[in-house]
Amino acid sequence: MKYFDCTRSAVRSPFDDDVVYQFEYMEYILDYGFDRLGASSEVGHPILMTECECNPSFSRARMAELLFETYGVPSIAFGIDNAFSYKYNQKLGNCGEDGLAISCEHGTCHVVPFLKGQPVLGACCRTNVGGFHVTDFLRQLLTLKYPYHMANFTWEKAEELKKEHCYVALDYLSELQIFKNNKEEAEEKTRYWQLPWVPPPKEEPPSEEELARKAALREKAGQRLREMAAAKRSQKIVELEKQLSYLEEITEQLDEAEESESTAILGRSGYLSQQEIKSAILKATQSLRKAKGESNGNEEKADASAADKYPLVSVPDEELTPEQIKEKKKQILLKTTTEGKLRAKQKRAEEEALREKQEEQKRAENPELYLEELRARYSELSEKFEQRKRQKVNGGQTNGNHGSSGGVGRGERLNAAQKERMRLLASAAFDRGKGEDTFGMRDEDWLVYNKMSKDNDDDGNDDDESELVRIASKLQEIDPTFVSKSEAVQLTPEPPKIRPLTAEDYRIAIGIERFRCPEVLFQPGMIGIDQAGIDEMVSISLRRLMEDESVKQRLCQSILVTGGSSLFPGMIPRLESGIRQYRPYLSPLKLVRAADPILDAWRGAAAFGASSKFGKQTFSLADYREHGENLFHRYNIVYSL
Known part of the structure; x- marks a missing residue:
């Protein structure tokens, strides 16, 4: 006997729509069954082997070959499980000699008419939808x-949920409307499945011992940081003392050296002049x-003096080297710029004071108008x-073509101040290439530099922003209900944080899925199978019968009605309602569920195998070898219990 090792291969079904086609896996199943017997x-x-309706001869031949050659079976008979279930229920009195058998199986559904107790296979009907598809559809819906x-x-x-x-x-449509409109009734029909859920542990306030322990750890960490800072400060003090000693030594050498030796000493030190x-x-x-924590005293004032900041400005050019002359030009430009900014700042302060005085007068004369x-100015x-912000992001259209599409060039987005700055930069670069660079030697150069500076646009970006802030503060002082735009943005609610999961998040609601999944037996198109439902199959099977209306x-x-899917609540009334739509008005109709829809086929086959007529319905290995596969073309047993 062969045994299947599930650790080396995935388990596969030997069936394809109830037809055996993977005989290797079928052999594993037979091994298991015979071993248990x-x-x-x-x-x-x-052996009596059940099969589906109209089983292909090829499948019968392969099954017979497997049973004869592998297991040494003396004789075999093939029968339809649907027919065995019908004959068994006929014996119980649930159905008559003439009737219909609707079998809702695992992978397919069949409708087989019976005349005089025998199935009429030429009129049977089949659809490739069964209990497997109902389960799979339910699983897909819950997963989505x-x-x-x-x-x-x-x-x-x-x-398990399906059963x-x-x-x-x-x-079906009325049931959908209930779940759409009637919430109370829909809630009654909804079932819930609670998944395992463990509530998160509640955070308890730390004890005094824990707080003391954390405080000790923080103190220890702080002490370590203080020690590191002290060591770093000591190292910095040592480095500064070495640097100061080195500079004083160079100063002494320069004081003692002659003028010819001073240049060599400065070159070795890396400084341009003794003043530097x-x-x-x-x-x-x-x-x-500062590192030692002492006060700087008068040195701060000396550092702030212009003579220390720009030591080369007052030195004549005859006493300077070419490198020092270039440095002098830079210092002159920086000094001029700084003084100009100080004058502009002082002027703005005076204008601000005058404006404040005028506004106070307006406010005292007419507060409402003020x-x-x-508000209008704000x-x-x-x-x-x-x-201006939108213009920086998207670019403004100042060329008059507001309705035209397409991009706008950079030149069309520049304002007058920016265009003037670009012109000055271009001319300065052109003049610089003609000869020696003398820009910054004259006081008039400050005016050009002021125009070239980005901080002095005619737009007054910074001035407008500071003015906006000033007016907003004034309005907040006068009008308590005023809210600035920046504060309005800050007052917008923050996005909600992720809430902790609760037992409700682990509760699976099964509502519309309860009846939507079994509906595929009546509407296979819901899962993409273009075939008839089981109620329509009855009409198709009756049309195939070459009998009159009385039959x-x-x-x-x-x-x-037999098979596992016939156990769904409401299956018999729904089938009766669906079949009546295809039958003449007031025609008689009676449906009954099998005594045991799952095991009646086995019980009927067992009763048939135990009867005296079973031996006459089988064929042996000699018959198979004599006729071959042709034996199964017309092979059908006579069902009798």
Whole structure:
């Protein structure tokens, strides 16, 4: 006997729509069954093998070959499980000699008419939808509905949920309307499945011992940081003292050396002049005192003096080297710029004081008019500021083609101040290439530099922004209800934080899925199978019968519903309602569920195998070798219990 090793290969079904086509896996199933029956080497007993309706001859031949050659079976008979179930229920009195058998199986559904107790296979009907598709559809719906719990929707769990909660709706559309409009009734029909959930642990306030322990750890960490800072400060003090000693030594050498030797000493030290060395000594002294925590005293004033900042400005060019002359030009430019900024700052302060005085007078004379003017000015500046921001992001269209599409060139986005700056930069670069660079030697150069500076646009970006802030503060002082735009943005609610998961998040609601999944038996198109439903299959099977209407009416009075899917609540009323739509008005109709829809086929086959007529219905290995596969073309047993 061969045994299947599930650790080396995935388990596959030997069936394809109830037809055996993977005989290797079928052999594993037979091995398991015969081993449980105690057949160790050969099976010396006739075999009755059930099959689906109209099983292909090729499948029959392969199955017979497997049983004969592998297990040594003396004889075999093939029979339809649907027919065995019908004959068994006929024996129980649930159905008549003439009737219909509706079998809702795992992978397919069949409708087989019976005349005089025998199936009419030429009129049977089949659709490739069964219990497997119902389970798979339920699993897919729950997976799409709860994607975060996908691992919980195993095939076994979906099968269990189907058996416990699914039902067949008498009217599918009406049932949908209930779940759409009637919340109370829909809630009553909804079932819930609670997944395992462990509540998060509650955070308890730390004890006094824990607080003391954390405080000790913080103190220890702080002490370590203080020690590191002290060590770093000590190292910095040592470095500054070495630097100061080195600079003082160079100064002494320069004082003692002659003029010819001074240039060589300066070249080795890396400084351009003795004045620069003195400035470095001053900075090093200040840094050293700061590191030691001492006050700088008069050195701060000396550092702030223009003579120390720009030591080469007052020195004649005859006493300077070419490198020092270039440095002098830079210092002159910086000094001129700084003085110009100081004058402009002082002028703005004077203008600000004058404006404050005038505004106070307006406010005292007419407070309401003053408040309206402030609001109008604030709105104007706000709109101007927002427009400038949009222009920087998107680019403005100032060429008059507001309705045209397409990009706008950079030249069309520049304002007058920016265009003037670009012109000055271009001319300065052109003049610089003609000869020696003398820009910054004259006081008039400050005016050009002021125009070239980005900080002095005619737009007054910074001035507008500061003015906007000033007016907003004034309005807040006068009008308590005023809210600036920046504060309005800050007051917008923050996005909600992720809430902790609760037991509700682990509760699976099965509502519309309860009747939507079994509906595929009546509407296979819901899952993409373009075939007839089981109620329509009855009409198709009756049309295939070459009998008169009286025979069809007799068949409809004895309809047996069998198979696992027939156990859905509401299956019989729904089938009866669907079949009546295809039958003449007031024609008789009777449906009955099998005594045991799952095991009646086995019981009927067992009763047939135990009867005396079973031996006459089998064929042996000699018959198979004599006729070959042609034996199965017309092979059909006579069903009798």
